[in-house]
Amino acid sequence: MIARAIIKGLPRNLGLAGSCAPVHAVSFASKAAVTLPDLPYDYGALEPIISGEIMKIHHQKHHQAYVNNFNIAQEKYLDAEAKEDISTMVSLQGAIKFNGGGHVNHSIFWTNLAPQSCGGGEAPTGDLAQAINAEFGSLQAFQEKFNGLTAAVQGSGWGWLGYDKGAKKLAIATCANQDPLSITGLVPLLGIDVWEHAYYLQYKNMRPDYLKAIWKVVNWRNVAERYAAAKS
Amino acid sequence: MAFVSGAVAVAGSHIASSSTAASCASHPAFFAQKSVAFREYAGFKPVTSFNRVAKFAASRNAVKFVAPATPAVTRCAFDLPPLPFEKTALEPYYSSNTLDFHYGKHHQAYVTNLNKLVPGTEFEGKSLEEIVKLSAGKNPAVFNNAAQIYNHTFFWSSMKPNGGGQPTGALLDKIVQTFGSFENFKTEFKTAAVTQFGSGWAWLVKEKDSLKIVKTLNAETPITTAAVPLITVDVWEHAYYLDYQNRRPDYVDTFLNNLVNWDFAAANFAK
Numbered sequence: 001m002i003a004r005a006i007i008k009g010l011p012r013n014l015g016l017a018g019s020c021a022p023v024h025a026v027s028f029a030s031k032a033a034v035t036l037p038d039l040p041y042d043y044g045a046l047e048p049i050i051s052g053e054i055m056k057i058h059h060q061k062h063h064q065a066y067v068n069n070f071n072i073a074q075e076k077y078l079d080a081e082a083k084e085d086i087s088t089m090v091s092l093q094g095a096i097k098f099n100g101g102g103h104v105n106h107s108i109f110w111t112n113l114a115p116q117s118c119g120g121g122e123a124p125t126g127d128l129a130q131a132i133n134a135e136f137g138s139l140q141a142f143q144e145k146f147n148g149l150t151a152a153v154q155g156s157g158w159g160w161l162g163y164d165k166g167a168k169k170l171a172i173a174t175c176a177n178q179d180p181l182s183i184t185g186l187v188p189l190l191g192i193d194v195w196e197h198a199y200y201l202q203y204k205n206m207r208p209d210y211l212k213a214i215w216k217v218v219n220w221r222n223v224a225e226r227y228a229a230a231k232s
Numbered sequence: 233m234a235f236v237s238g239a240v241a242v243a244g245s246h247i248a249s250s251s252t253a254a255s256c257a258s259h260p261a262f263f264a265q266k267s268v269a270f271r272e273y274a275g276f277k278p279v280t281s282f283n284r285v286a287k288f289a290a291s292r293n294a295v296k297f298v299a300p301a302t303p304a305v306t307r308c309a310f311d312l313p314p315l316p317f318e319k320t321a322l323e324p325y326y327s328s329n330t331l332d333f334h335y336g337k338h339h340q341a342y343v344t345n346l347n348k349l350v351p352g353t354e355f356e357g358k359s360l361e362e363i364v365k366l367s368a369g370k371n372p373a374v375f376n377n378a379a380q381i382y383n384h385t386f387f388w389s390s391m392k393p394n395g396g397g398q399p400t401g402a403l404l405d406k407i408v409q410t411f412g413s414f415e416n417f418k419t420e421f422k423t424a425a426v427t428q429f430g431s432g433w434a435w436l437v438k439e440k441d442s443l444k445i446v447k448t449l450n451a452e453t454p455i456t457t458a459a460v461p462l463i464t465v466d467v468w469e470h471a472y473y474l475d476y477q478n479r480r481p482d483y484v485d486t487f488l489n490n491l492v493n494w495d496f497a498a499a500n501f502a503k
Binding site for chain 2: 057061062065094098154155156157176177178195196197200201204205
C-alpha cells in the first residue's frame with residue numbers, strides 16, 4: 001500500500017545519527033498512524049536565515065496538519081480496505097498523497113537544516129563533495145542550478161537533490177505540491193520547501209532571496225548521511 | 233467580457249506615451265472593453281491608485297472608457313490595472329500591507345513578465361483573454377503569466393469595501409435553486425477553497441443555465457472553458473499568509489462574510 005511504503009521509507013531517527021541534535025525516534029502510536037517529529041533545534045535557531053515565527057508555524061501548524069489529515073485519511077482507507085470498498089479507497093488516494101507526502105517531505109526537511117553552531121551551512125566534504133563536483137562542476141554551480149530550477153516551480157512545491165540508484169549519480173528534481181520525491185524514483189537527500197508558507201512572512205514574494213539564503217543553514221552532514229545510505 | 237471596475241481606464245492598453253495617447257486597436261483593450269451593466273454598477277468615483285502608470289493616465293484625464301482608435305498598432309504592452317478600491321479600504325479584513333505585495337509585487341510581476349514574453353510572438357496584438365485561451369496547454373510561460381493577470385484582476389473586482397452579505401434577485405434565486413440555500417452555497421464554496429491543494433483559486437461560475445463551484449490549480453482559470461466566472465477567491469498562500477498565516481479557512485470565511493462583491497457577481501451573471 002502506498003501509505004505504508006511511504007512511512008516505511010522514513011528512517012526511524014529521521015537520519016539524525018551523527019548530527020549535534022538529540023535523536024528522536026518516530027513513534028507509531030497506532031497501526032499506521034504517524035506523529036509530528038520534534039524539530040532537532042529550537043524554533044529560533046535558524047535565525048536570521050529563517051525566522052522563528054516561520055519555523056514555529058511551519059512545524060506546529062502546517063506539518064501538524066499533514067500529520068493529522070494523513071491519519072484521518074489513512075484510517076478511512078484501512079476501513080474501506082477492510083470492506084473491500086475500492087471506490088472509497090481510490091477516492092482517498094489524493095488525500096493520502098497530499099498529506100502523506102507532506103509528512104514525509106517535512107520530516108526530511110527539518111533534518112536537512114541545522115543551526116550554524118551545529119554545522120549548518122558548512123560545505124560538504126568527502127564522497128558527497130566529490131559527487132557534487134563530478135555531477136555539477138562545483139558546489140556553487142550546483143546551488144545556482146538548483147536555485148534556478150526551484151525558483152521556477154509553479155505554485156507550490158519542492159526542489160530536491162536526489163540520488164539515482166540506477167544511474168548511480170546525483171540529480172536535481174522539482175516536485176509539485178507535496179508529491180514525495182520517491183515518485184520520480186530518486187532517493188531524497190536534500191529538499192527545499194518552496195511553498196510560500198516556508199518563506200513568505202520573511203521574504204515575501206522574493207523566493208530567489210530565500211533560496212540564496214537557505215544554503216547558510218543547510219546541514220550537509222545530514223545530506224551526506226542520506227547519500228551514504230542511498231548508495232549502500 | 234469586461235470586468236473593469238472603478239472608472240479609471242487607461243486608454244487602450246498602451247502605456248501612455250507623452251506623444252499621443254495612441255491606443256492599440258488590435259488589442260481590444262482589456263480595460264476599454266465596456267459593458268453597460270458595468271458602467272451602471274461601477275458608477276463610483278475613480279480611486280487614487282498607487283500605481284504610477286494609472287496615476288499618469290488619470291492625470292491625463294483618461295478617466296473614461298475609450299474605444300480603440302485606428303490604425304491598428306501591433307506593439308502593445310499590458311498595464312497593471314488599477315485596484316478598484318483604496319488599498320486601505322478592505323481593512324481589517326484584507327490589509328494594505330498584503331495589497332502592497334499581492335498587487336504591487338505579484339500581480340505586477342505577471343504583467344512585467346508577459347510584456348517580455350509576448351512581443352514578436354503569435355500572441356502579439358491579442359487581448360489578454362485571447363492570449364490566455366491560445367496559450368493554454370501550449371505555452372506554459374505565457375499562459376501562467378497571462379492567466380494570473382486575468383485571475384488577479386478578477387479577484388480584486390470580486391471584493392469591495394463593506395462586501396459580503398447576499399446577492400439579490402435572479403442570482404440569489406439561482407444560488408438557492410442550485411445549492412439548496414445560500415448557507416449551503418457558502419459551505420460548498422468554502423470547502424472548494426480550502427481543499428484546493430497547494431496554490432490555486434475557487435470560483436463560482438455560470439455554465440449555460442447552471443451555477444457551479446470550481447477550483448483551479450495554480451494559474452488555471454475557467455475562461456479556458458465555456459464557463460463564465462462570477463467571483464473568485466485567491467488561495468495561493470501569498471494571498472492570505474501575511475494576514476491569516478496558515479488559517480486559510482478563516483480567510484475564506486472572511487472573504488465570504490466581509491469582502492465578496494455580489495454586485496460584480498450579478499453583473500457577470502447577467503451577461
